[in-house]
Amino acid sequence: MNGQRQVLSLALLMGILILQIQNSCAKSFFHHDKVQVRGMQVTTEEGACLGCVLTVSLVEQLSQIHNSSGKMAMELLCSYLPEKDGLRGICTLIADIFGPDIIRLLNFKLNADVICHTMKLCKFDSHQTVCHLYKEPEMGLKKSVKQAEILLKKPDYALKKHMEIVSGILLKICSLPVFKKICEAIDLSEPAEDLDHDNFSIFPSLRGYHWRGKDCNDIDKSVYPGRRPEDWDVLHDSNCNGISGFDPKDGVSYEKKFCEGTDAMGIVVLGDSASAHFHIPPEWVTPAQFSKDTFSNMALTISNEFDWPQFSMGTGFENSTIGGPTQSLYLKLRNRNRCNHRDYQNISRNGGSAGNLKNYLKSLARNQEIDKPVVVFYGLIGNDVCNNKADTLKEMTTPAEMKADVMEDLQYLDKHLPNGSHVILMSLADGRFLWDSLHDRYHPIGQLNKDVTYEQFYDFLSCLSINPCVGWMNKNGTIRNLTTERADELSKVLQDIATSETFTHFKLNYYEHLYQKVIAKWESLGGKPWDLLEPVDGFHPxxxxxxxxxxxxxxEAIRRWPGLFGKENPFNKEIIAKFGDQGGHW
Incomplete structure (x- = not known):
């Protein structure tokens, strides 16, 4: 969903400290104090403060858990990072620059807020509220910082100097192979499109087959998942569904025998970070769980933009490694008709909204003339009401803007989707359950010492102007209710479009209240609402x-729209018997 959680992601990148890689490494970052992230301003100072507070907290907790010095805890933290990707070296560099002063201040039993303000990685002036994650010291944060400055005996600490160091570290990060491509490809002023231009790929990340079906012939551009078979795939597998060749008994191609007339189609998801399945591993901020394997998947996580589409609700296909089972619309469609193997595309972005979806909708790979139909799920569940502004209501998408943006997207789809396709408009969520479920529970960073609740965490993000959804992650109940009212108004726009507009190449329908239904189902099974939320960001499903x-x-879709997913293929068992896993997904 909102691009502000990108800032949160990089802060959790253990010692790298600043904004998430794909939003921080573009050249413009190093020439301006402020950059645009998905249309919102984020400063290096905000990212540095959040990163500093979280990193110092982890060092402090490691010291406590292992009954060790701050120096040993910092060395231990760096030792957990992967060496082969260069991350351990970056961590060591940061520890060499900032470590001695952090260690000295930790020896005075100061908390992370005081330490980071003292080192000028968090800033305040006489007219500003002092941002803090932990409970303020008895004498107040400002006085505590002044005392710490005396103890540190470094009155010449300058924010500008530290920001120059931070920018230098980011440049070094962008020189690492694992980050270089992302840093070069992404322009902060627009949602990243560049990584989609190759469409289908033989590689998993960087918008590869974790995001859309794996290419089975990367050299031949006419071969890709989702196309109608060329000459019924007698000679080769032109649509990568793992079915090719012919039956020697009658000379009929297997594609024709097993797939002709079976309503083969694909799944496309257009959405935001919820659809992309945003996830920050909670073990990354839980020192008691640190091991040599904790950060082993860090490079893949970053190259996938902190998204896990391979486990997502729309296009998941791999067994989940992040808790809970994998189930998806794509897997269900594939089980219904094995001719649909690999025909999925997740065209979702962190920060996706009705206003910017058109920027990455062009990366949809579907040829109206030679490809199969698709079912498109258009699901932007929150970013049109979520923002990081103090006057959050003023910045929300209006109903008029919503209608204009969605109609533009649908008209684009009508020019590109094959005939017989379907588009499902999904209603926005009611995010009030975030606060209701989490505000008095402990955030992972506060679980060891029971000292940071989600209310404190949300307030800290708001103070830094990087709260991903001020409207719902807010102690003000009136604001939360007004945010839901606007979400309902925008959902009504979607419903009205679905009931009043018709298109040439696809049928349009509307689906509402998915996550309310998910919560009700989970509670009927004895679960608690907070167990449906990502623990680190306190925001995503x-x-x-x-x-x-x-x-x-x-x-519900099968009941309401019986023809939506086509009929069940009567030859599924024959396909499995002949082709096994059809080449798999990797």
Missing amino acids: NQNASAIGADLLWE
Whole structure:
């Protein structure tokens, strides 16, 4: 969903400290104090403050857990990072620059807020509220910082100097092979499109087959998942569904024998970070769980933009490694008709909204003339009401803007989707359950010492102007209610479009209240609402929510729109017997 959680992601990148890689490494970052992230301003100072507070907290907790010095705890933290990707070296560099002063201040039993303000990685002036994650010291944060400055005996600490150091570190990060491509490809002023231009790929990340079906012939551009078979794939597999050749008994191609007339089609998801399945591993901020394997998947996580589409509700296909089962609309469609193997595309972005979806909608790979139909799920569940502004209501998408943006997207789809396709407009969520479920619970960073609740965490993000959704992650109940009112107004726009507009190449329908239904189902099974949310960001639906959502959405869609997913293929058993896993997904 909102691009502000990108800032949160990089802060959790253990010692790298600043904004998430794909939003911080573009050249413009190093020439301006402020950059545009998905249309919102983020400063290096905000990212540095958040990163500093979280990193110092982890060092402090490691020291406590292992009964060790701050120096040993910092060395231990760096030792957990992967060496082969260069991350351990970057961590060591940061520890060499900032470590001695952090260690000295930790020896005075100061908390992370005081330490980071003292080092000028968090800033305040006489007219500003002092941002803090932890409970303020008895004498107040400002006085505590002044005392710490005396103890540190470094009155010449300058924010500008530290920001120059931070920018230098980011440049070094962008020189690492694992980050170089992302840093070069992404322009902060627009949602990243560049990584989509190759469409289908033989590689998993960087918008590869984790995002859309794996290419089975990367050299031949006429071969890709989702196309109608060329000459019924007698000679080769032109659509990568793992079915090719012919039956020697009668000379009929297997594609024709097993797939002709079976309503083969694909799944496309257009959405935001919820659809892309945003997830920050909670073990990354839980020192008691640190091991040599904790950060082993860090490079893949970053190259996938902190998204896990391979486990998502719409296009998941791999067994989940992030808790909970994998279930998806794509897997259900594939099981219904094995001719649909690999025909999925997740065209979702962190920060996706009705206003910017058109910027990456062009990366949809579907040829109206030679490809199969698709079912498109248009699901932007929150960013049109979520922003990081103090006057959050003023910045929300209006109903008039929503209608204009969605109609533009649908008109684009009508020019590109094959005949017989379907588009499902999904209603926005009611995010009030975020606060209701989490505000008095402990955030992972506060679980060891029971000292940071989600209310404190949300307030800290708001103070830094990087709260991904001020409207719902807010102690003000009136604001939360007004945010939901606007979400309902925008959902009504979607419903009205679905009932009043018709298109040439696809049928349009509307589906509402998915996550309310997910919560109700989960509670009927004895679960608690907070167990459906990502624990680190306190905002996104987690793996359990995605799996339940796929089941509920599929079952209701089958009932309401019987022809939506085509009929069940009577030759599925024959396909499995002849072609096994059809080449798999990797």
